[in-house]
Amino acid sequence: MLFHDCNFAPSPRLVRVFIAEKGLAIPTRELDLRNGEQLxxxxxxxxxxxxxxxxxxxxxxxxxxxxxCWRYLEETVPNPPLLGSTPTEKALIADLLWHIENDGWQAITEAVRNTLPGMKDRALTGAENYAQIPALGERGKLRGERFLAQLDKMLAGRDYLAGERYSAADIMALVLVDFAGWLKIVLPAEASNALRWYATVSARPSARL
Known part of the structure; x- marks a missing residue:
């Protein structure tokens, strides 16, 4: 196998962490996104x-x-299970991933892509150039702040997002919190559940990747 990566980009980091949690070592090719190698x-x-x-x-x-990438790795290396081990757990994690991506990840991506000068004319990933829409970026910031506050409620009474066991939902939420930091959007000071969780998941060796 070969993993095409970029060490500062959040999306490949999702897979890097997953690979590390599976205990795998996969050869990597680093892509220079800053200079447009992806194009x-x-x-x-x-x-x-x-x-x-x-x-x-x-x-x-x-x-x-x-x-x-996650699904292939989960199917070929089932332990530890990061996408769930029972029908209910699998469904719950899929549900969590949808909400994290729809309500949090998309919001922060909109904000980053539509407000940062380095993203000028690159408001969407892919082969085509798209102009930034500043108002969309500002809305993304508001949605991102709201989601980080919501994360505290999602973690009330549980160690991890899906319950007692670390999962892909925690990976996506961890990377999202760090991604939001690009815009200085952080977990609220009063979000004790989320802050406790973040300290735990960010202390895992895989989180350093």
Whole structure:
């Protein structure tokens, strides 16, 4: 296998953490996003979506989404289970991932892509250029702040988002909190549940990746 990565980008970090939690060592190719390597003809031949992550399998199959990479790794290395081990747990984690992505990840992505000068004309990932919409960025900030406050309620009375066991939901939420930091959006000082959880998950060796 070969993992196409970028060490500062949040999306491939989701897969890096997952790989580490599975105890795997996968060869990595670093992509230079700052200089637009993802838009090069050579990389387009690998991933026409012009994005990272990409997990290239031994048979030549290329997985071009976080969820695709996660699912393959979970199916081939089932322990520890990060996407759930029972029907209920699998459904709960899928539910959590949807809410984190829809309410939190999309919000922060909108804010980053539509407000940071370095993202000028790159308001969306992919092969095409799109102009920034500042109002959308400001709305994203508000939605992101609201979601980080909501995270505290989601963690009330539980060690991890899905209950007693660390899961992919914790991975996505951890990376999201750090991603929000790009805009100085942080967990509220009164969010004791979320702050406790964040201290726990960010102390895991995989969180340093």
């Amino acid at each position: 090069s003809p050579e990389y387009r031949a690998i991933n026409p979506y012009c994005s990272v992550p990409v997990l290239e399998l031994d048979d030549g199959t290329r997985l071009t989404s976080t969820q695709g």
